[in-house]
Amino acid sequence: MRLLVADDQALVRGAIVTLLGLEPDLDVVAEAGRGDEVLEVLRRHEIDVALLDVEMPGLDGIEVCRAMTAAGVPTRALIVTTFGRPGFVRRALEAGAGGFVVKDTPASELADAVRRVHAGERVVDGALAAESLIEGPNPLTPREQDVLRAALTGAPVSVVAAAVHLSEGTVRNHLSSAMAKTGTATRAEAANHARDRGWL
Known part of the structure; x- marks a missing residue:
């Protein structure tokens, strides 16, 4: 073999x-x-x-x-x-x-x-x-995963938005949704929570 x-x-x-x-x-x-x-x-x-x-x-x-x-x-x-x-x-x-x-x-x-x-x-x-x-399955959408990956660096929303080619408002919406799904209070917590579970 x-x-x-x-x-x-x-x-x-x-x-x-x-x-x-x-x-x-x-x-x-x-x-x-x-x-x-x-x-x-x-x-x-x-x-x-x-x-x-x-x-x-x-x-x-x-x-x-x-x-x-x-x-x-x-x-x-x-x-x-x-x-x-x-x-x-x-x-x-x-x-x-x-x-x-x-x-x-x-x-x-x-x-x-x-x-x-x-x-x-x-x-x-x-x-x-x-x-x-x-x-259970990963609750995050592909776009939420992209946004959280970019947010792992701790970069501001404007930088995350540029990295994923979305508007700042759309990024904020995705971050808010991801925080709700992960039961976290900040985008850094949401990103780390998702990474630690292998969702990113």
């Missing part, structure tokens, strides 16, 4: 490559340190399963999954991340990922997850799956 490991932390990436290399049926044939490198690597190599981190420069792992699905890439994707947030699980599966596990998964379980995803099964960390079901 031919694998790609994409993670922006070289030490973590190297550890995953080494651990998977101990399995007789698994062969890591490519690595990437940025999300926007993955599709090009997949074009150059025949890969069965791509192991993707969520937070990478260029393109996050969930967006990479979405791009792979849109491009009709036959490679299956397994998200392997430090960020075990319920919202990430739902977004990753909706984007086409075959599985979602956290980085502290034991090596034998990670190898098993790779095999199961390759076989077409859905593999999700049990605790995260339960948390995701309890929490």
Whole structure:
């Protein structure tokens, strides 16, 4: 089974490559340190399963999954991340990922997850799956998500409006709606709340 490991932390990436290399049926044939490198690597190599981190420069792992699905890439994707947030699980599966596990998964379980995803099964960390079901779907609209992402920096409304190409009044409306949905009192709290749940 031919694998790609994409993670922006070289030490973590190297550890995953080494651990998977101990399995007789698994062969890591490519690595990437940025999300926007993955599709090009997949074009150059025949890969069965791509192991993707969520937070990478260029393109996050969930967006990479979405791009792979849109491009009709036959490679299956397994998200392997430090960020075990319920919202990430739902977004990753909706984007086409075959599985979602956290980085502290034991090596034998990670190898098993790779095999199961390759076989077409859905593999999700049990605790995260339960948390995701309890929490329910992301209540934010795509536009509210865009506005909150831009608001994470603490920038004033005028800067957020310019970043998302909306009027200041429209941005205020989206922020107000997002604050109501997240039960928060400020836009900074709403943005942090949404980020911590993996909704952004």
